[in-house]
Amino acid sequence: MIEFEGVSFTHPNGVLALDNVDLRIEKGETLAIVGENGAGKTTLVRHVTGLLKPAKGRVSVDGVDTRTTTTATLSRKVGVAFQNPDHQLFSESVEAEMAFALKNFGFEPDVVAKRVSWGLQTFGLEEYRGSSPLILSGGEKKRLTLACILAWDPDAVILDEPTVGQDALQKERLAGTVRMLGAAGKTVVIVSHDIEFLWPMQPRVVVMKSGRIVADGPAAEVMQRREALDSARVAQPQLVAFGQELGAKPERPFVDALGARRFIEGRRP
């Protein structure tokens, strides 16, 4: 469980990035954080592994205050895939990159080998095993960072803009991975502008604006609130806007195109 209590944070340049944030993320929850560029989303998730410490308030993971422990200890519990994969790839080969953290966390060599193979296969990177991570495309690098994190089996994962550089098929697979993690009882926090990616997963949605949380609730409820979304510069999912125009019941929004079709066919005389 991850908890923010009255957390404020000011960047060295004087910009207030988090303004008295209260947020409780339960174990096993899938949560999406949305909001315009600069709303404080990335700053918020950097607090979870103690990369940033709150200027005011308290951040805790499973009851442990992030100020009283190390980032290494917290990382074992919470894996973070950063927005820019270039910030976390540095090994000579894709295989070595995947093995790096596993070795650091003290896994046995045969376990390391097994998990590396699992990760490369699951994320379609097997053919690059011996290649330098630097020759990968942006999308492949993103998948590699995610594979690295899932390999050490943390309780929670934080994905900062995971769909960048991913095509439609990869996004579907990624959504599948998120669902699988949810089913396995993992906590998943996704920071994303890609509303169309988030919507079908129906996560809990937290909307941020100027360092504050301005809306928080199930996707089906939050995504109906056009004014709140507009003020935070968040787009409504296409199918929600479409449903509103068509006069569909707000409590039963269209999760996908098939759902919309069923509704329309149901109304035919």
Add this chain to the structure above:
Amino acid sequence: MTSILEIESFGFRYANAPRNAVADFSLEVTEGSILVLAGPSGCGKSTLLRAVNGLIPHMYNGDYSGDVKVAGRSVKGSEMRELAQTVGFLFQNPENQIFMFSVERDVAFGLENLGVPHDEIRSRVDEAMELLGIASLAKRAPHELSDGQKQRVALAGVLAMRPKLVILDEPTSLLDPRTAKELVELVARLRKELGTTFLIVEHRLELLVEVADKMVVMSGGRKVLDGSPQEVLMGDLAEGYGVAVPAVTKLQKMLAGDGLVRGDRMMTGTELAKTISQAGH
């Protein structure tokens, strides 16, 4: 109409790679047009872009076949510094491209490298910053700016070189939807005012549909679809190639299949809702 980019049966296999990254690829791009390049991850898009800006064959070893010409000059036979003045490249993440202490120094960086005279640099930098609406940020440190502003700074640096062809690699992926829309509008304006040609790699297509002239889809290193955004997205094949067909377009195609709406012209969500309501469904 003049072609700014001519790709003739281009193929490339990286040194020690088991197969070609791009094979038998031909394409002509008209000057002043906006072309969107889509396709699954690993389909050869990055390789193609490298072949246009000269990184292939000048920086990557491998087997090269066919020819790529920018503004009538073969990329293979041109030097990198010449190409840098014809082809501009905006990286996916502006943080990989901006690094100086002030915005104006950053915008001037490429020109300084080419040894352009000081007065000329001054006027071109001012012009580019004006064009992108970042003149007021001239003295600011780039790392303090928002992501949308950083992207504008990087793009100003590219435009200051006055390239004929600008390549944008997933330019909207890190931007919130509103900022992304502003960038797309900016691209449309620059095309109109400067006659610049844009080659845009993008997965989020809903924003670009309205401004793009052409959409090319790659798969397995080959060109598999080539047409107007309408033709490509309303066609039956796009989804199979990993193209992100917008949710409303998917729905329109389903409803067109049921005979409820037309299937020849793409509609926005509002249009589709109106059509359905008017038809009494």
